[in-house]
Amino acid sequence: MFKKVIAKSMAKSPWIYHVNTGSCNGCDIELVAVLTPRYDAERFGFKLAGTPRHADIVVVSGPITSQSKERLIRTLEQVPEPKCVVSIGSCPRSCNVFKGSYSVEGPLENFTHVDVSIAGCTPKPEAIIEGLYKAAEILAEKREAMNK
Amino acid sequence: MEIITTIFTNAFYVLVFPGLLFVAIVGLLLAGIDRKVLARMQKRVGPPLIQPFYDFFKLMGKETIIPHAANRRVFLAAPVVGFVSLVVMMLFIPIFGFSPLSTNADLIILLYLLTIPAVALIVGGSASGSPYAGIGISREMVTMMAYELPLVIVLLTVARKVGGSTLCFSLSEISLFQQAEGSLITNWSLIPAAIAMLLVIPAEVGTQPFDVAEAETEICEGPLVEYSGAPLAIFKLNTAIKMFIMTALFTVLFFGGIDTGFIALNALVLVAICAVLTVICMTLIHAICARLKIEHLFKFYWTVVTVLAAISLILVWLGL
Numbered sequence: 001m002f003k004k005v006i007a008k009s010m011a012k013s014p015w016i017y018h019v020n021t022g023s024c025n026g027c028d029i030e031l032v033a034v035l036t037p038r039y040d041a042e043r044f045g046f047k048l049a050g051t052p053r054h055a056d057i058v059v060v061s062g063p064i065t066s067q068s069k070e071r072l073i074r075t076l077e078q079v080p081e082p083k084c085v086v087s088i089g090s091c092p093r094s095c096n097v098f099k100g101s102y103s104v105e106g107p108l109e110n111f112t113h114v115d116v117s118i119a120g121c122t123p124k125p126e127a128i129i130e131g132l133y134k135a136a137e138i139l140a141e142k143r144e145a146m147n148k
Numbered sequence: 149m150e151i152i153t154t155i156f157t158n159a160f161y162v163l164v165f166p167g168l169l170f171v172a173i174v175g176l177l178l179a180g181i182d183r184k185v186l187a188r189m190q191k192r193v194g195p196p197l198i199q200p201f202y203d204f205f206k207l208m209g210k211e212t213i214i215p216h217a218a219n220r221r222v223f224l225a226a227p228v229v230g231f232v233s234l235v236v237m238m239l240f241i242p243i244f245g246f247s248p249l250s251t252n253a254d255l256i257i258l259l260y261l262l263t264i265p266a267v268a269l270i271v272g273g274s275a276s277g278s279p280y281a282g283i284g285i286s287r288e289m290v291t292m293m294a295y296e297l298p299l300v301i302v303l304l305t306v307a308r309k310v311g312g313s314t315l316c317f318s319l320s321e322i323s324l325f326q327q328a329e330g331s332l333i334t335n336w337s338l339i340p341a342a343i344a345m346l347l348v349i350p351a352e353v354g355t356q357p358f359d360v361a362e363a364e365t366e367i368c369e370g371p372l373v374e375y376s377g378a379p380l381a382i383f384k385l386n387t388a389i390k391m392f393i394m395t396a397l398f399t400v401l402f403f404g405g406i407d408t409g410f411i412a413l414n415a416l417v418l419v420a421i422c423a424v425l426t427v428i429c430m431t432l433i434h435a436i437c438a439r440l441k442i443e444h445l446f447k448f449y450w451t452v453v454t455v456l457a458a459i460s461l462i463l464v465w466l467g468l
Contacts (some may be wrong), residue, residue, distance in 0.1 A: 006209035013202040042183075043193040045202060050368035051280075053213060053376040056206070080211035080376045143209055 003147050010056070010082070011140035013045040014132065017055030017079070021072050022104070023062025026122040027089040031059060034132075039125045044133060052078040057135050061088040063095040064105045076112055082142035084115040084135040089122055096121060161239060161248040166415070171238045174419055175388035176200040178426050182355075182391070182434075185427050189435040200388055204381050212377030217277030226272030227375075227382035233264035234389045241396050242320050244407050244414040254319040255303045258397065262299075262352070265386050266292050269361075272383075273371025284370020287442050288361035294449035295351040298344050301457035305341045306332065306401050309464045319400055326404035333402040337468045341460035342402050344453045346429040349394045351449065353387060356434035360442045391430065395422040 020028055034041045035048060049055045052075050064072060076085065085108075090096040092108035108114055115138050118131035161167055179200040187194020196202075214220055239249040240258055251257065270288050273281035309332065310316040310325045332338050351358040362370045372383055399421050408414055440448065 002205075002208075006205050009202040009205035010209060012196075013199065013206045037190050037192045040187070040192040040194070042187065042195050045195055045199055050364045051373050053374060054369070054372075054380065056210075078213070080213050082210070 003144075007140050007143045007147075010143045011136045013047075014056045014084075014136040014139055015047045015049040015054055016057050016059055016132070017049050017052050017075075018059045018061070019068075019072055019075055021060055021062040021068040021092070021108075022065035022098075023089070023091060027061035027091075030122045030125055030128060031061070031088060034125045034128050039129060041129055041132065044129075044136070046132060052076075053080065055079050055083070056139055057084045057086055057132065059086050059088055059132075060092050060108055063091040063098045063101075064108060064111065065103050066105055067103070069105045069111065073111060082139055082146060084139050084142070085112055086116045086118065086131060086135045087114050088118050088128060088131075090119060091121075093117055093119060158248075162235070166238050166241075166243060166246075166248070168235050170415075171235060171389050171392055172385060174422070175385065175390075175392040176204060177419075178391045178395070178423060179388040181423050182426055182431050185431045186435055189431065200384070204385060207376075207381035207384065208378055210377040210380075212379060213374075215276060215278070215374050218374065219275040219277075222271060222275035223374075224379060226268045226275065227379045227386065229271075230265035230268030230386045231382050231389075233261050233268070234386060234393060237261045237393055238389075238396075240319065241393065241400055242323050243396075243411065243418050244323065244404070246411050246414065247320055250320045251318065253317045255307060255317040258319075259300065259303065262393075263292065263296070265390060268386075269371050269383070272375070272379075273373075276371070276374035278374045280367045280373040281371045283367050284361050284373070287363075288371060290442055290446055291351055291354075291358065291361055294446045295348045295453075298449060298453040298457045299348050299352075301454065301461055302341045302345045302348070302401075305338065305457065305461045305464050308461070309335070309338060323400060323404040327407060331403050331406075337463035338402070338460055340456040340463075342398075344457040344460070345398055345401070346425075347449075347453050347456075349398065349425075349429045350433055351445070352394050353390045353430065355430045357437035357440050358445055359439060360445055363439060366439075391426055392422055395425040395429075398425060 018031060033039060058076060058079055087093060087108050094107055095104055098104045116131045116135045118127055120127060163169060180197045183199060184194045184197055214223060237258060240254050266288060270285045273285040306322065307315045307317050310322050316322060326332055333342055354362055362372065372380060375383060396418060399418060403421060406417060
């Protein structure tokens with residue numbers, strides 16, 4: 001019974017940790033907008049966590065730069081299982097306009113498994129909420145898979 | 149046979165009512181009310197009322213990571229020590245007359261037990277070996293020193309008012325006194341002490357304007373920075389239970405003497421009063437204030453709050 005309650009709670013209380021890997025700050029502002037009273041992601045239980053140890057969902061914005069690559073991998077290692085990785089915007093998908101730069105290491109999927117990818121430059125807050133909600137559902141599925 | 153019955157009733161007191169299960173459920177419910185009302189004050193929809201339950205069960209299902217720099221045993225034991233002391237504390241607080249553990253020195257025991265969750269946080273934080281936790285625990289210690297002085301003065305005031313020159317530290321006697329003479333809040337000389345106590349509650353629990361030790365946006369929740377999974381869940385539960393314990397203590401000290409005759413109904417009245425107090429002294433201040441700096445917090449408690457409590461103490465000592 002407890003396992004069912006825990007799996008259900010996983011979908012209801014996802015805490016977000018946000019990593020900026022060389023983003024232009026546009027997606028970061030939209031992510032903050034999601035948590036403001038206008039869009040109020042807290043009604044689904046979303047909360048911004050201050051440290052990767054408390055996080056369930058890691059949100060990555062920006063193309064992965066050489067400087068941030070190592071930090072990103074170290075941050076992802078510190079997140080307790082089960083965890084989800086969500087990319088926001090076009091940069092983590094394809095490097096966007098930064099493609100070909102000497103300091104950009106390439107899309108996010110080269111370094112980690114991406115569960116949900118939200119497209120757009122920048123995506124709308126509604127799209128971000130939908131993406132995060134899907135990530136929360138994946139989180140519950142991952143927890144159930146851990147039981148087996 | 150009698151021994152078995154005694155063991156059974158005591159186990160019931162500790163594990164179900166008014167111990168573990170009761171405080172956990174009511175504490176998490178109060179935390180939920182706090183978050184919901186705060187959201188409504190900020191014109192948001194807010195999370196569902198049972199959101200803290202979801203948070204608790206989710207954290208229970210997460211992996212527990214123990215950092216290399218941490219002292220494993222102390223790191224894992226600290227939240228449990230804090231939790232146990234909080235459950236024991238609830239056994240001393242009478243629910244309008246019903247109290248499983250009652251002694252002549254309830255208030256002194258409570259004063260010592262109240263420091264244990266804060267000390268557990270300090271010990272757990274220092275065992276995690278993180279620099280953020282180091283800053284957090286030094287702030288937690290200063291916060292403790294800040295609110296302890298006015299709290300002691302408030303408790304002394306109530307003891308003097310009830311017991312006269314002999315000082316009454318028994319909570320059940322304080323309840324009986326209020327049943328006979330009316331609630332202490334109706335006594336004008338105790339109103340400054342009540343206000344001081346209301347200001348001590350948010351610092352003791354660690355909510356927004358006084359959460360310098362766990363400043364989320366600044367030092368990433370301070371002592372909790374390395375915690376994950378079940379220990380973090382217990383720390384979050386501790387904070388929620390502290391909300392209930394402190395408001396229940398306030399109710400016993402200043403709103404005592406309400407007795408409907410049924411224990412269940414009394415408990416319900418207590419929870420209702422605690423919910424109102426939570427909204428007044430935690431949610432309202434959270435919604436209108438930004439976080440204080442640590443030196444401002446210390447100054448505030450040792451001047452404004454201490455003076456309020458001292459005014460009451462002097463008035464009561466003069467026999468008013």
